[in-house]
Amino acid sequence: MNIVVCVKQTPDTAELPKISVAEVTSGDIKTTLVLNPWDEFAVEEGLQLQDRFGGDVTVVTVGEEKATEALKDAIARGVQSAVLLSDPAFAGSDAWGTATILAAAIKKNGPVDVVLAGKQSVDGNSGLVAPGLARKLGATLLTNVTKIVDVAGGKITVERQLEEGRETLTASLPAVVSVSKEINDPRYPTFMGIRKASKAQIPVWSLADLDVSAGSVGQTAALAQWTDLRKPAARSSQVVLVKEATVEATAAKLADLLMAEKVI
Amino acid sequence: MSILVYIEQFNGQASPVSWEVLGKAKSLAGQMGGKLAAVVIGNGVEAVANEALTYGADVVHLVEDASLAAFRIEPYAAVVEDLVKAHSPKAVLFPATTRGRDLSAVVACDLGAGLAADCSDLAVDGGELTAVRPVFSGNMLTTVRFVGPLAVASIRPRSFPTPEADGAAGEIVRSGAVMAAGDIREQIDSFEATAGGEVSLTDAKIIVSGGRGVAKDPELGFKLVKDLADSLGGAMGASRAAVDAGYIPYKHQVGQTGKTVRPDLYIACGISGAIQHLAGMGNSKIIVAINKDPEAPIFQVANYGVVGDLFEVVPALTAEFKKRL
Ligand SMILES: Cc1cc2nc3c(=O)[nH]c(=O)nc-3n(C[C@H](O)[C@H](O)[C@H](O)COP(=O)(O)OP(=O)(O)OC[C@H]3O[C@@H](n4cnc5c(N)ncnc54)[C@H](O)[C@@H]3O)c2cc1C
Numbered sequence: 399m400n401i402v403v404c405v406k407q408t409p410d411t412a413e414l415p416k417i418s419v420a421e422v423t424s425g426d427i428k429t430t431l432v433l434n435p436w437d438e439f440a441v442e443e444g445l446q447l448q449d450r451f452g453g454d455v456t457v458v459t460v461g462e463e464k465a466t467e468a469l470k471d472a473i474a475r476g477v478q479s480a481v482l483l484s485d486p487a488f489a490g491s492d493a494w495g496t497a498t499i500l501a502a503a504i505k506k507n508g509p510v511d512v513v514l515a516g517k518q519s520v521d522g523n524s525g526l527v528a529p530g531l532a533r534k535l536g537a538t539l540l541t542n543v544t545k546i547v548d549v550a551g552g553k554i555t556v557e558r559q560l561e562e563g564r565e566t567l568t569a570s571l572p573a574v575v576s577v578s579k580e581i582n583d584p585r586y587p588t589f590m591g592i593r594k595a596s597k598a599q600i601p602v603w604s605l606a607d608l609d610v611s612a613g614s615v616g617q618t619a620a621l622a623q624w625t626d627l628r629k630p631a632a633r634s635s636q637v638v639l640v641k642e643a644t645v646e647a648t649a650a651k652l653a654d655l656l657m658a659e660k661v662i
Numbered sequence: 663m664s665i666l667v668y669i670e671q672f673n674g675q676a677s678p679v680s681w682e683v684l685g686k687a688k689s690l691a692g693q694m695g696g697k698l699a700a701v702v703i704g705n706g707v708e709a710v711a712n713e714a715l716t717y718g719a720d721v722v723h724l725v726e727d728a729s730l731a732a733f734r735i736e737p738y739a740a741v742v743e744d745l746v747k748a749h750s751p752k753a754v755l756f757p758a759t760t761r762g763r764d765l766s767a768v769v770a771c772d773l774g775a776g777l778a779a780d781c782s783d784l785a786v787d788g789g790e791l792t793a794v795r796p797v798f799s800g801n802m803l804t805t806v807r808f809v810g811p812l813a814v815a816s817i818r819p820r821s822f823p824t825p826e827a828d829g830a831a832g833e834i835v836r837s838g839a840v841m842a843a844g845d846i847r848e849q850i851d852s853f854e855a856t857a858g859g860e861v862s863l864t865d866a867k868i869i870v871s872g873g874r875g876v877a878k879d880p881e882l883g884f885k886l887v888k889d890l891a892d893s894l895g896g897a898m899g900a901s902r903a904a905v906d907a908g909y910i911p912y913k914h915q916v917g918q919t920g921k922t923v924r925p926d927l928y929i930a931c932g933i934s935g936a937i938q939h940l941a942g943m944g945n946s947k948i949i950v951a952i953n954k955d956p957e958a959p960i961f962q963v964a965n966y967g968v969v970g971d972l973f974e975v976v977p978a979l980t981a982e983f984k985k986r987l
């Protein structure tokens with residue numbers, strides 16, 4: 399079975415509040431960059447599918463050269479092969495542009511059965527790359543997957559979590575699967591893995607290596623443009639600490655305050 | 663037609679956020695100079711279409727077929743795309759539920775339209791739709807501007823008030839499936855509904871959440887949290903530390919890697935207020951913190967706080983609300 403895992407390099411979540419508007423606008427974010435937390439689950443699921451069904455796992459990312467570190471993180475966890483998709487022409491791509499690049503790379507890589515992605519990225523927060531990729535590849539789309547039950551006979555059966563409950567769904571292959579946090583417990587990079595990753599020669603594919611027209615990717619092709627990037631207004635609340643003689647009196651006072659706020 | 667709103671229904675019940683979006687779209691459609699249309703897809707869902715009329719849709723496209731009885735992405739997307747091609751709206755809006763987000767993405771990608779996902783506000787500027795969305799996990803906001811003739815957006819629950827249901831002056835236009843049943847590439851094998859009576863976190867007006875602070879007796883701790891939530895008719899949430907420790911299932915997790923919520927009232931019990939937790943609940947209208955550590959960061963975002971043991975404070979609050987409500 400051929401498995402491709404799409405990963406993104408994103409800022410460490412603990413440092414997100416520190417990022418300035420200028421850093422985002424210039425594209426030069428100075429915080430620690432890590433494998434998008436949601437993608438740890440996608441990488442783990444790729445490795446588990448390989449254990450269950452055999453085959454190859456390839457991890458891919460669209461990014462600058464520094465995004466190689468996210469690929470190395472996946473290699474350190476046990477993935478055998480990786481490709482960096484990098485070209486100045488890719489910069490500023492929106493989700494559809496990123497999906498176009500990924501789809502072209504996946505096709506070039508060879509026949510694919512399952513493409514895995516994280517639920518969303520902690521910077522873009524859109525969850526659009528997986529649906530976009532499914533459409534560009536002509537694959538079925540399975541999002542918010544909590545369990546891959548089986549892959550057999552050209553079909554995949556999964557469980558997904560929806561607002562009203564849990565659904566079991568069978569779809570034809572190839573499929574693009576975005577995974578929920580519940581799907582597994584990601585393994586950590588091992589010492590041997592980190593050594594292997596540090597020596598890995600990761601191929602870089604540019605625009606010229608892919609069947610992608612320059613006009614369909616990058617900033618100029620982006621159909622949804624971020625403008626007026628700003629920090630949200632800080633909560634102007636100064637906390638009111640409630641403290642009465644007894645816990646019952648404290649509860650009564652707090653109840654009074656909340657009823658006065660008309661939130662109850 | 664200026665705006666088309668997708669009304670999500672499950673078992674004949676519309677999701678509340680669908681009406682919130684429709685209500686907002688009503689005022690935007692006027693500014694964009696055209697009619698407001700809604701689309702309801704399913705089988706035996708005429709009641710939902712009628713409801714959409716009462717919330718102000720000028721036209722409701724009611725698309726019914728046995729093959730559309732349960733949501734499946736491709737046949738549903740085919741219906742919406744067909745309507746867009748036939749009526750050329752300037753914008754298509756979706757509720758940002760799991761299905762709504764998927765559907766918005768497939769429709770926008772297929773039609774080559776820009777999409778703003780999980781928006782918290784919408785406006786019209788120079789006759790064009792603009793959408794505000796939180797990015798960097800709520801640490802920044804951006805106003806999305808769309809390139810091209812069609813704008814697509816999905817909107818978070820509780821971004822807009824539920825509109826008043828008045829008149830039903832519009833008309834219902836019926837049609838059937840667009841995709842042949844035999845071409846559908848996915849099949850639902852089974853569905854296990856969440857236990858009844860539970861209030862959905864994302865739609866909840868009141869949320870009471872528990873964190874690692876319940877550690878000395880997690881079972882009792884979450885029972886106390888649930889009792890308080892029940893006494894207020896609210897939903898129960900949790901921090902990741904509580905979920906990871908196995909005190910409570912993941913579906914209750916609020917935060918960066920859990921749900922984003924926006925209740926009127928959020929009561930955090932034994933939660934320190936880590937940045938990843940705040941990412942999920944920082945937009946709550948009123949935040950109450952119950953924590954025994956006066957230095958806990960949650961007090962920096964809270965409107966009201968009680969420094970104390972949640973095992974004492976939470977049941978006292980429940981008793982108080984039971985007296986009053
Ligand atoms: C990539 C990533 C994603 C994450 N995503 C999320 C997420 O989605 N949601 C999330 O919540 N976290 C998330 N986290 C984890 C986050 O960083 C914190 O570890 C977590 O929120 C802490 O949970 P807590 O407040 O319950 O526990 P703690 O930080 O341990 O706080 C427990 C609090 O309880 C108080 N307490 C203890 N006993 C009592 C008592 N008897 N009465 C009253 N108070 C008491 C303590 O004073 C303390 O403040 C994420 C972290 C990472 C790295």
Ligand SMILES: Nc1ncnc2c1ncn2[C@@H]1O[C@H](COP(=O)(O)O)[C@@H](O)[C@H]1O
Binds near residue numbers: 436523
């Ligand atoms: N630049 C990228 N390269 C490879 N995969 C990506 C990239 N951006 C997003 N993805 C994948 O798509 C998922 C959802 O990201 P997003 O649509 O940006 O929220 C991520 O978890 C990744 O699996």
